[in-house]
Amino acid sequence: MDTIDIFRFALLFAHIVGLAAIVGSYILQMPWKRGFDFLPLVIGSIVTIVTGNALIAVREVGDLGVDELKMIVKLALAIIVGALSVVGFIRSRRLRKANADDARLKPVMLAIGLVAMANIAVALFWR
Numbered sequence: 724m725d726t727i728d729i730f731r732f733a734l735l736f737a738h739i740v741g742l743a744a745i746v747g748s749y750i751l752q753m754p755w756k757r758g759f760d761f762l763p764l765v766i767g768s769i770v771t772i773v774t775g776n777a778l779i780a781v782r783e784v785g786d787l788g789v790d791e792l793k794m795i796v797k798l799a800l801a802i803i804v805g806a807l808s809v810v811g812f813i814r815s816r817r818l819r820k821a822n823a824d825d826a827r828l829k830p831v832m833l834a835i836g837l838v839a840m841a842n843i844a845v846a847l848f849w850r
């Protein structure tokens with residue numbers, strides 16, 4: 724294995740851990756009715772976006788190239804996931820401060836999980 728492959732697999736490892744933080748938190752919290760925690764989703768979004776872009780750079784350096792349209796779609800979906808996670812995080816903090824029920828944030832959690840899983844499908848089936 725050459726140096727570029729070691730870099731690529733280390734980044735891919737972090738990329739998968741980031742997406743596991745998103746999808747894992749979503750699956751854990753889906754049966755919940757209230758008391759949602761959006762922080763792992765925000766962190767997972769940052770990790771997948773940073774490592775995803777670094778993976779593109781490493782592939783370009785290693786002359787492996789990328790499918791640009793696929794990467795634009797993945798980035799757009801990841802930005803939606805990240806933006807919804809931040810919205811959920813801020814709104815849940817505000818509701819908690821006001822001692823209000825956060826049950827209305829469930830659709831936000833659902834949307835994050837579905838878009839993140841759509842991104843996994845894009846990663847795997849778009850060849």
Ligand code: HEM
Nearest residue numbers: 742771772775776778779794797798801804839842843846
């Ligand atoms: C929620 C966000 C994301 C999810 C769920 C996700 C999912 C995945 C999965 C499952 C893989 C492994 C499959 C494969 O190697 O083809 C992968 C690889 C990859 N992802 Fe993502 N991804 C996300 C965000 C991003 C973003 C934002 C970018 C960059 C714009 C990106 C760029 C890449 C690249 C370049 C690879 C190929 C790695 C390699 O084999 O060298 N990903 N992604």
